[in-house]
Amino acid sequence: MIFQENATLQEKLAILADAAKYDVACTSSGVERKSKEGHLGNSFASGICHSFAADGRCISLLKILFTNECIYNCKYCANRASNDVPRATFTPDEVCTLTVEFYRRNYIEGLFLSSGIVDTPDYTMELICQALRKLRREYRFYGYVHCKAIPGASPDLVEEAGWYADRMSVNLELPTEQGLQQLAPNKTRKKILTPMRQIQNGVAESREVLGMKGGNQSAYWHTQKRLGRALPGQAGNYAQAKPSLSEAGNPGAGKMMRKPGIAKAEKPEVEKNAEKPGSAKADYSRREELARGSEIATYESKETGGMGKSEAGGILLLSGNGTNTGLAQWSRIDTSRGFVPAGQSTQMIVGASGESDYEIMAVTEALYQRFDLKRVFYSAFVNVNQDVTLPAVEGQPLRRREHRLYQADFLLRYYGYQASELLSERRPFFNTYLDPKCDWALGHLEHFPVEVATASYDTLLRVPGIGAKSASRIVKARRTGRLDYQALKGMGVVMKRAIYFIICNGKKMYDFLKIDEDYITRNLLENDKNVMEGFGEKVTYKQLTLFDDFQFGN
Amino acid sequence: MSDKPVRVYQCEDNISGVLSAVYEAGISGYGYKYIKIQPLAANEVYELELFTEFVRVESSDEKVNSVLDAVRNKISARAYSFVMCAALSTYPDRGDAIYQFLTYGFSMGEKVCDAMQIPWVKRAFEIRRRVFNEAHFFREFIRFREVQKDPALLVATIEPEHHVLPIIMEHFSDRFAGEWFIILDKGHGEAAFHQKNGDWEVRILTPEEERMLAELGEQREEYVELWKTFFKHIAIPDRKNEKLQRNMLPLHYRKHLTEFMEE
Numbered sequence: 075m076i077f078q079e080n081a082t083l084q085e086k087l088a089i090l091a092d093a094a095k096y097d098v099a100c101t102s103s104g105v106e107r108k109s110k111e112g113h114l115g116n117s118f119a120s121g122i123c124h125s126f127a128a129d130g131r132c133i134s135l136l137k138i139l140f141t142n143e144c145i146y147n148c149k150y151c152a153n154r155a156s157n158d159v160p161r162a163t164f165t166p167d168e169v170c171t172l173t174v175e176f177y178r179r180n181y182i183e184g185l186f187l188s189s190g191i192v193d194t195p196d197y198t199m200e201l202i203c204q205a206l207r208k209l210r211r212e213y214r215f216y217g218y219v220h221c222k223a224i225p226g227a228s229p230d231l232v233e234e235a236g237w238y239a240d241r242m243s244v245n246l247e248l249p250t251e252q253g254l255q256q257l258a259p260n261k262t263r264k265k266i267l268t269p270m271r272q273i274q275n276g277v278a279e280s281r282e283v284l285g286m287k288g289g290n291q292s293a294y295w296h297t298q299k300r301l302g303r304a305l306p307g308q309a310g311n312y313a314q315a316k317p318s319l320s321e322a323g324n325p326g327a328g329k330m331m332r333k334p335g336i337a338k339a340e341k342p343e344v345e346k347n348a349e350k351p352g353s354a355k356a357d358y359s360r361r362e363e364l365a366r367g368s369e370i371a372t373y374e375s376k377e378t379g380g381m382g383k384s385e386a387g388g389i390l391l392l393s394g395n396g397t398n399t400g401l402a403q404w405s406r407i408d409t410s411r412g413f414v415p416a417g418q419s420t421q422m423i424v425g426a427s428g429e430s431d432y433e434i435m436a437v438t439e440a441l442y443q444r445f446d447l448k449r450v451f452y453s454a455f456v457n458v459n460q461d462v463t464l465p466a467v468e469g470q471p472l473r474r475r476e477h478r479l480y481q482a483d484f485l486l487r488y489y490g491y492q493a494s495e496l497l498s499e500r501r502p503f504f505n506t507y508l509d510p511k512c513d514w515a516l517g518h519l520e521h522f523p524v525e526v527a528t529a530s531y532d533t534l535l536r537v538p539g540i541g542a543k544s545a546s547r548i549v550k551a552r553r554t555g556r557l558d559y560q561a562l563k564g565m566g567v568v569m570k571r572a573i574y575f576i577i578c579n580g581k582k583m584y585d586f587l588k589i590d591e592d593y594i595t596r597n598l599l600e601n602d603k604n605v606m607e608g609f610g611e612k613v614t615y616k617q618l619t620l621f622d623d624f625q626f627g628n
Numbered sequence: 629m630s631d632k633p634v635r636v637y638q639c640e641d642n643i644s645g646v647l648s649a650v651y652e653a654g655i656s657g658y659g660y661k662y663i664k665i666q667p668l669a670a671n672e673v674y675e676l677e678l679f680t681e682f683v684r685v686e687s688s689d690e691k692v693n694s695v696l697d698a699v700r701n702k703i704s705a706r707a708y709s710f711v712m713c714a715a716l717s718t719y720p721d722r723g724d725a726i727y728q729f730l731t732y733g734f735s736m737g738e739k740v741c742d743a744m745q746i747p748w749v750k751r752a753f754e755i756r757r758r759v760f761n762e763a764h765f766f767r768e769f770i771r772f773r774e775v776q777k778d779p780a781l782l783v784a785t786i787e788p789e790h791h792v793l794p795i796i797m798e799h800f801s802d803r804f805a806g807e808w809f810i811i812l813d814k815g816h817g818e819a820a821f822h823q824k825n826g827d828w829e830v831r832i833l834t835p836e837e838e839r840m841l842a843e844l845g846e847q848r849e850e851y852v853e854l855w856k857t858f859f860k861h862i863a864i865p866d867r868k869n870e871k872l873q874r875n876m877l878p879l880h881y882r883k884h885l886t887e888f889m890e891e
Contacts, residue, residue, distance in 0.1 A: 084857050091861040109802045111825075116803050123768050123876075125887055127863035130872025137862060172854070178782065178807065179772045180800075181855050181886070217803075456866050469866055550742035561745040564754065 081162050087172065089162040093142035093153050094188055096458070097245075097421070098451045102134040102183035102218045104290070104416030105240050115177060115184075115217030117240065122183045135186035135220060136176050140164055140201050144190030148247070148258040150426050152458045153190050163192075166205040170213045177217055184218030184240070185209065191224065199227035199235065206238035210408070218416075223273065225265040230402070232269050236276055237407045241416040241448070244270045246441075249434045253427030257464070267445075273418045274446045276401050280413035288412035293487040294442040301490045301532065305443050417448035424479060425472045426455040426464055430502035435482055435493040442486065452479045471506070478504040485510055488542050489535050512538045512598060515575060516591050523577045523589060527557055538598075539572030559583050570601050631679075634662050638674070639685040639723065641667040643715045643791070644692050646723045651691035652683070653727050660731045665723025699730065704738035713756040716791040725752045762788055763795040769877065770796070771886040772809060775847045779824065782809040785845040785884045793820045793830050801828050812841045845884075852886055859887040 081089070103121030123132040141163035142153045152159065173185045187205060191198050202221055209215045220241045223232045236242055244266055248254045251263045280288035298305055401413060420441065424434065438450045454476040457464050482504065485491040489511070496510050497503070505513045515522065515538050524537050526548060534545040544566040551557060551565065559578055563569055573583045574594045635658055639649035649665045656663070668674060676682075699708045710729060714722045728748035733740040743749045765788075772782035782804070786792075793813050797820045800809070805825060812819045817838050822828040833841070882888040 084854055087854060088857050088861050091858050095862050095864055109805050112806070114804070114806065118767075118799075125769070125859065125885065126873045126877040127859065128870065128873060129863045129865075129867040130869040130876060131863070131867070132876065133859070133862060136858070175851050176855060176858075178774070178804070179851060179855070179886070180770055180784070181851075181858075454867075456864065473867070547742070547744060551744040554736070554739050554743040555745050557745060561750070564750040565744055 083168060083172075086162040086164060086168070087138070089160050090138045090140075090142060090164060093139045093159075093190070094137045094186070096152065096453065096456065097137060097186070097188060098131075098453045099220070099243055099419050099421050099449065100132060100134050100137055100186060101241075101419075101449065102220075104448055105218070107216070107287075107411065107415075110216050113214040113216035114174060115215060117184075117216075117218050124180065124182055134183045135218065136173055136182045136184070137186040138164070138169070138172075138188075140169065140187060140189035140198075140205060141192055142190050143192050145193070146191050146258070146260040148260070149459065149461050149464055150257055150423055150455065150457075154459070157459065164205075166201075166208045169205045170209045170215070173209060173217075174213050174215055177215070184220070185215075186220045188222040189224070195224045195226035196228050196231060199224045199231040203231055203234050203238070206235060210238045220416075223269040225261055225269060227269065229269075229272055232272055233276060233401060233403055233413075234407065236273060236414045237403060237409060237411075239414055240411070241418060242273050242414050243419045243421070244273075246420045246422045246437070246450075248427050249422050249424070249429045249437050250427060253429060257427060270418065270420070270445050270447075273414055276413045277415075277417060277446070279401050280409075280415070284409075284412050287415065289415045289417060292417060292442070292446060292448045295446070297488060297490050303490075417446070419447060419449040419451060421451035421453055423455050424452045424476055425467055428465075430497075431475070431479065431482075431504050432493075432497040432499060432502035434479060435486075435497055438483060439486060439493040450483060452476050452483075474506060475504070478506070478510060482510045485514075490532060507599060508595070509538075511536075512571065516595060519589055519591060522575045523582070524575060525580070526562065526576050526578045527552060537572055537575045539568035539570070539575070541566070571598060574598070632659070632662050633679045633681050634664060634677075635681050635683060636664045636666050637683050637685050637723070638666050638668050640687050641669040641672070642687075644687045644689065645685070646715055646726065647695050647711075648687045648691040649685045649723050650727045650730065651695050652685050654695070654730065660728060663727065665727055667720065667723055695730075699733070703730075703733045703740065706741045707733050707738065710741060710752045710756050713759040714752055716794065717755050717759050718790050719755060721751070722755060724748070725755055728752075759790050759792065759795070762790055763792040765881060766792055766796050767799050769881045769885055770811070771884065773845060773847055773852075773886075774849050775844050779808055782807055783812070783841065783845040783847075784809070785812045785814055785842060787815045787883065788813060789815075791816060791818070793818060797822070797828050797830070810841065812838070812845060814838070814842060846889075846891075848891060852891070856887055 101121050102117070103119065105117045106119035107117040109116040121134060123134050125133040127133055139153070141161070142159070143161050143163065144151075144153045144155055147154045147156050169185070169187065173182075176182045177184065187202055189198050189202055192201070202224070206219060206221060209219070218241075219239045220243065221235055221239045223235065223242050223244045225244060232242075246266060247258050247261060254261060254263060254266075277289045281290075282288070295305070403409075422434070422437075434452070441447045441450055454469070454472040455465070455467055456469070457467060482491075482493075482496055485496065486493065491510075491514070496514060504510055508516070515536065521536065524533055526534070531545055531549050534540050534548060535542065540548070544562075547565040548557065548562070548567075551561065557578055559569075562572075562578070569583075574587060574589070574597065576583075635656075637649040637653050639645035646665065646667055649667075653663045653665060666674065696708065696711070699711050707729075711726050714726045714729075719725070725748060729740070729752040732743065732746055732749060736743065740746075740749060741753070744753060766786050770784050770786055772784045775781055775783050791813070793811060796811070800811070801822055804822070807822070808824045809822045810819055812833075817833050817835070818830055819833055819837075819841060820828055820830045
């Protein structure tokens, strides 16, 4: 092992940025906070990117490890114990100075602090806490902070970090438990999910006490609420849960998750939606099954000690009677920023352990539903260690796979799709050539065309080429007058995709357009020349799908 | 169509000029179909057209305030942001966009902002979006240098297309409330000055002041190298993708970004 005992700050920064660069969660969103007198900084709800690195990824936070020394030997990781790489460790003051001075120059939006495991998980978590404590108290930094919770660290330390951080993340590392056993033998699923659950409960408590400032709800939560769907793992069962909650004499949990009146307002919407293309006919049994396939759901039933129904388990935990004792440091620490107000995220490596897209999406969905995550990040596997036991991967196809997963992730969070609508056990991989939304639409042509002048917001969202912004602009604009195709263009609708799926005032944009799978596919792909490189001119959708299965199918 | 000549209101090429012209056009009652607004820079030559009459507008604060008050009180705060963004933009048709937008606005009320079927409303919306987008870019892609210590002074240079300083100062005056700082808008010869724990103002600079500030903003300091080191090492070599980088951060924004500057 190469130690850089007397490394300069610049050398350390080089080593510890290098060591952190494979971490993908570098967003600075989720909390709006004005400045405070005598402090430096604020936070902007939608996040701010400050630069873009040579790989095209956004640089928002000063993303560094506290140290890249590590006692673990995870096979995929550049910092594993058996690797012969330069090692370095910051002091807490160095982390603070870099953060503050970079921030003052508007290089960054805040700090992203992770670490290799030194000595024990507790010792490592304490190092992270030391740095953050100093940053918030002595350096009076009021900007954005993201930090890792180290699996296996004591709940006390995880909680303390949570009071300094805006967002926390625990890395899921790999989508399946089996993959974790093979590639990260020092970590277990239980150790990863325990702090995740603790943070989830802490955020819920902070939200209950402090309101919005204590932590706003995730996009996934808002989408489910709009569609009137229940969340199996959480107490937010908008339509059904309320009566049972009050019967159980637990008004606190009900109040926390929803305000009275929502159920009434949402109800007609639910019924309406049930008739609309692929929208919210809440299919619990199927989703339960899907989630049961992953250990995410299993964890829950184990943890709650035979509560059986996981929904009951979630409520039990949230009401504070479960295994978790809630936040303990209210009186000891400055709690004015709230506990992890920007919520938590996680990430997993894609393509290192032979998992399917279907498995990944099922795990993702379970995490949103049961652990109230804000984001799930995917990281295309890079074999940095040239480890022979790991798959040799080609970057290009894997990066496209990663891209498809992110697209699908947005469909879950903002568009109200369910994992089981996009993939199935029989068709476990995304189409490489078409994005998941187009792919879904082509498989469900019976729902199209959609009449733009009358369709509901959620029906519009299902149209390829119409996104959340343009759908809401359409809904607003048609209240003021008649719509036409010319007007749609200015609203951000991507016409080259949308024209096959919409009519406006009963008319197609061009007479020759037809609702036909092959026809639409050919035209969509022609718009995207890169995708078609090397596949000839007249490939049909069916051929592509076959080809796709052939390529990834087993 | 009657044979009434088109009337062009010519005004100073700045916010108060454009809004004063909107005021004159509004109270004239000449008819919105026959009115155009043309901001002219000092000594700018324009083409005389047949069947057109030209009216020279004097700028005044009363005219400006009269327009802005009417928008706020009779339409909505959102409409006000449409008008202000257009006024801060540099599009030659911005006066027309504001005037026509308001003509609809005073009869439709606050829902005018959603009426994207109306071409001039769509145009006003588009201008606002562009100005906001550019302002957001300059919340992201702007770098300060500490050019002096005790008291510390931070200086940054930008070259935006529109006059985004007032918009981004809302952001930075909160974020860096406890700092002395200056942002120089090089293309427009203006700068925003922020006092530690105090107010800020945007001022038009003399060429001499502008030159001095621009030089100051390129002064060397110790964190430049550290930032460049971080910038270089945070990229994943296996994923190198300059095209994506260019899409996300176009070359013309890089001119004043520390990490892309040679020194």
